[in-house]
């Protein structure tokens with residue numbers, strides 16, 4: 289396979305604190321020999337485990353970037369055992385544009401794995417991480433939120449996997465993250481996801497959905513920072529005591545957890561995030577955008593549980609995800 293054109297401007301394997309970039313050559317109208325510069329910090333101190341820490345995999349999700357900027361700025365080499373590889377702006381062009389996908393190629397980085405060394409900008413970023421950074425890592429923490437179009441109750445998540453040992457290690461790391469909710473996920477669309485790339489390499493993945501709406505809050509940023517620190521302590525990379533509070537376990541067992549819009553219009557949510565619903569309860573209504581005197585479309589829960597995600601903007605389109613219901617408790621043993 290072709291060599292990837294990305295080069296780090298700092299060493300990846302020397303003791304100390306290094307702030308630099310992954311430089312990706314990108315020739316274009318406003319910069320003939322220009323580059324995409326992806327900020328990178330590497331902090332290493334002797335032997336130990338390596339954590340690969342990523343934010344802004346989607347460019348409009350902000351808790352990860354905030355927590356990772358602070359970690360990169362404050363952490364001293366002597367506080368670390370092993371290595372931190374920190375990419376606060378994983379899809380840097382998308383982050384700079386404030387959009388979910390890249391403005392250069394419309395690439396959704398979390399559907400671009402394993403990537404291509406000779407592909408688009410987004411595919412090149414995926415290929416570099418797949419072949420050059422992930423092999424160095426023991427654990428990957430990848431921060432997500434709802435972005436501009438969804439909002440979530442704050443949760444960390446781990447996937448059901450074929451490999452029992454990897455699954456157990458992922459669930460232990462999710463538990464260490466200790467978000468207010470802990471979700472066991474089986475993805476409906478896992479092809480091309482970074483998560484799948486990490487897990488197929490037998491590495492531990494912690495992923496999150498910490499909020500949304502295209503911003504972060506004091507509370508969601510505090511959850512990100514505490515969870516990150518807890519995971520790094522769990523792997524022996526940072527020293528300290530785990531901060532542990534109660535976390536509600538949730539599963540999303542099937543298609544009936546998801547509600548999708550079948551019309552356009554004015555969005556009215558009828559219950560708020562974290563509230564309980566029964567099957568048949570009204571979750572949202574969609575009013576016509578162009579007239580009065582017409583009944584709204586009603587969206588009712590297909591099963592009981594808690595509202596864990598909702599459409600965020602005030603307008604909605606046909607096909608948009610309206611709401612997700614999570615089911616409290618651990619899954620029944622099968």
Ligand SMILES: [Zn+2]
Nearest residue numbers: 346349432433
């Ligand atoms: Zn995301």
